Amino acid sequence: MKVLVIGNGGREHTLAWKLLQSPNVTQVLCIPGNGGTAILENCQNIPLGMDDFDGIAQVALEEKIDLVVVGPELPLSQGISDRLHQDNIKVFGPTQQGAQIESSKSWAKALMIEAGVSTAMGETFTEPEGAKAYIHQSGVPIVVKADGLAAGKGVIVAQTLEEALKAVDTLFEEGFTKIVVEDFLVGEEVSVLTLTDGITFRPLIPAQDHKRIGEGDTGKNTGGMGAYAPAPVATPEIMRQVEKEILAPTIAALKNRGIDYRGVLYAGLIISPDGKAKVLEYNCRFGDPETQAVLPLLETPLDELLLACSEQRLEQLPPLTWKSGTAVCVVAASGGYPDAYESGKVIAGLHQAETFGAMVFHAGTTLKDDQVVTSGGRVLGITALGESFEKARNQVYQAVEAIEFEGMYYRRDIGHRVSDRTP
Structure with a gap:
């Protein structure tokens, strides 16, 4: 089996490394890859841009690729899966329509409300004045989010009124045409990466990321400074609640909208002091650096899972197996x-x-x-x-x-x- 991984980050190196552990996988190609995939045995980098969808499709056909795994959110939001489906290429990664769950915070919020999923209350704004009036009315702490892709750095948790108002100006100045302002939820964050074929789903073990640059979770937001798994805050009881009240209704709502979602549904959750999970945000891909902590513990061959999702037969696979520790x-x-x-x-x-x-x-x-x-x-x-x-x-x-x-x-x-x- 030959697999093509799209992306050039730590997540993609981890995916290539894990796929190559399977006896079924003979070679992994990476577009464009990085220094790690360049020296990984049985892995080859191809110098193409991630936005060259026609070129990627050509490589997949010429190399007789059995599965394309898309790492980053940007090409998914731009419709790479849709383009590859035109040539009947198997892809792990949602369509452009499904990727809106990450590329549009307001779209995702509406989907969660439709599905009855517990999340923070908030409003969407297309101009700063309305957002600032809402902040004055709601008070702080409050959360200001870019309604678009921001490489994991488009969320500002404002502790003061001045910080919240500045966040509004900053996001509009950076070119975002829409922002979401929502309630601040108290609790501990956890990431649950879930594999789905659009019908059934298999959550991976929970992980906890560290977004802030400084120790003690201080300073600016980053793409993630470290992670560990499994995260003990997500107890078996909480994970059952997440499956029943968050993941299942969300996947059902996507299906009800006619969206064929085959990929990762990444739930960024907050666990409240009373032990209830709420959704902070959804992403449409593997987390980075959560993937680097979760996949090394996975014993089930990754290629079997991803291929089953792309072929919509995940339900036929046995339960996932994990290493201890x-x-x-x-x-x-x-x-x-x-x-x-x-x-x-x-x-x-x-x-x-x-x-x-x-x-x-x-x-x-x-x-x-x-x-x-x-x-x-x-x-x-x-x-x-x-x-x-x-x-x-x-x-x-x-x-x-x-x-x-x-x-x-x-x-x-x-x-x-x-x-x-x-x-």
Whole structure:
């Protein structure tokens, strides 16, 4: 089986790595890939743009690709799956219509209300004056969201009135034509990545991301500075509630709208102090860096699951199987991220990190003159497994300390909520 993975981040390196663990998968092609997929055995990068849908379709046909797996949200929102379906190419990733669940916060909010899914109350605005009046009326804390794709950084949790009003101006100045302002929900966040063929679904183990750049969850939002799985806050009882009251009605609502949704339904949830889950947002793809923590624990061959989703026969597969223990992923970022940063820094210590039993997933890297150099804000995701959370966490930080590049930054408190919870 040959698989084509679209994307160039840590999520896509992880997908390629996991797919190649299956005895069914002989080769993975990546468009465009990164420095990690360039050196991954039986993996080949193809230098095409992710927006070159005709070129991607041509590669899939010429290489006799059995399945295309789309990583990022942007090509999904632009209709890459629709284009590949025209040539009868099997795709894991929703159509453009389904991808609106991430590309439009207002569309997703309307879908959740239609499905009866518990979420924050809010309003959509196309001009700043109305949004500001709503904020004055509602008070703070309050959440201001861009109604469009913002690489995981379009959500501002405003603690003060000044911060909320500034967020409104900033998002409109950045070119967003619509924003959503909604209630601030109290609780602990968790990510549930769910595989679906549009009829049935299989949730993966819950993970917890760390969005803020600074330790103690301070500073600016990022695409994610680390994650761990499984997240103990999402107890078996809560996961049953999530399946019954959130995932099932959402997938049914998509189907009722005539949307053929075959891919990942990523539920960003908040668990309230009384143990109830509510939806903060939906995404239409694998999370990054949650994928780097979840997939290393998956024992069921990933290719079988994704192909079953694309062929709408997920229900025929047995229950998912998982390794015991915990996975912790720490992101190493370029100095200055999420603001301006420099690229082209040589990365040292990658092999040494692996001697600690860690997996090093490349995100913002490229291969230049046989050296791996930085090419993005989030550069690497280093993941370690352990029988317990503490063992995994200790192991991953040993591995992180073996890696060096100029300006390297990482949070030293990934998983602090688990540590805080432990007596």
